[in-house]
Amino acid sequence: MDLFPLGIREYIYGGLLVGAGVSLIFLTTGIISGASGFLTSTWSWLSRRPGFRQPPFVSSRVWRAWFTVGLIGGALAFTLLVNQSQGYVTDVQWSLLGGGGFLVGLGTRMSRGCTSGHGICGLSSWSLPSLLAVITFMGVAVLTANAIARIGVML
Numbered sequence: 001m002d003l004f005p006l007g008i009r010e011y012i013y014g015g016l017l018v019g020a021g022v023s024l025i026f027l028t029t030g031i032i033s034g035a036s037g038f039l040t041s042t043w044s045w046l047s048r049r050p051g052f053r054q055p056p057f058v059s060s061r062v063w064r065a066w067f068t069v070g071l072i073g074g075a076l077a078f079t080l081l082v083n084q085s086q087g088y089v090t091d092v093q094w095s096l097l098g099g100g101g102f103l104v105g106l107g108t109r110m111s112r113g114c115t116s117g118h119g120i121c122g123l124s125s126w127s128l129p130s131l132l133a134v135i136t137f138m139g140v141a142v143l144t145a146n147a148i149a150r151i152g153v154m155l
Contacts, residue, residue, distance in 0.1 A: 022120050025067075031060060034117020035071075036108045038064045107137060 004011065025033040041061040044052045090097070108114045111133045113122065118137075122130020 018120065019124075022116070026121065029060065031056070032117055032121040033067070034113050034121060035068075036114040036117060038068050041065070042068065107140075111137065 022033045025031060031037070037057075040052060041057040041064040044054075044057045044061050047053070111118065113130070113133060115134075115137070118127075118130040118133040123134060
């Protein structure tokens with residue numbers, strides 16, 4: 001199987017844009033731009049729990065919410081403008097998708113960060129805890145994907 005059937009150029013451009021974006025956020029705000037932190041700051045509007053009401057989350061939640069809207073809007077714009085004919089379809093049951101999403105969220109909470117926070121920002125700042133987190137969640141992802149494929153859940 002060819003890993004890059006349409007070429008590698010788009011991946012290079014995407015990586016450069018992501019790197020530039022997280023660098024800009026860090027340089028202008030001092031905040032690591034992990035998606036789980038963005039989600040936590042969004043929850044600060046809805047929850048009164050102390051973990052969600054920390055000053056860094058509350059003080060930056062407006063621009064973080066706009067950043068999240070931009071992530072979703074960018075994916076939607078790409079789908080509508082570039083990927084019109086292909087779309088995104090899966091034969092995986094909604095219950096499995098929901099369960100997987102729950103487990104990803106749980107793992108994100110347990111590791112105190114996500115792939116963008118640990119994988120992009122943490123690794124680029126030579127953080128040993130981030131390296132251990134990336135090794136752990138990538139290893140578990142590979143094992144889980146292979147196990148699921150072997151038992152025939154994925155079509």
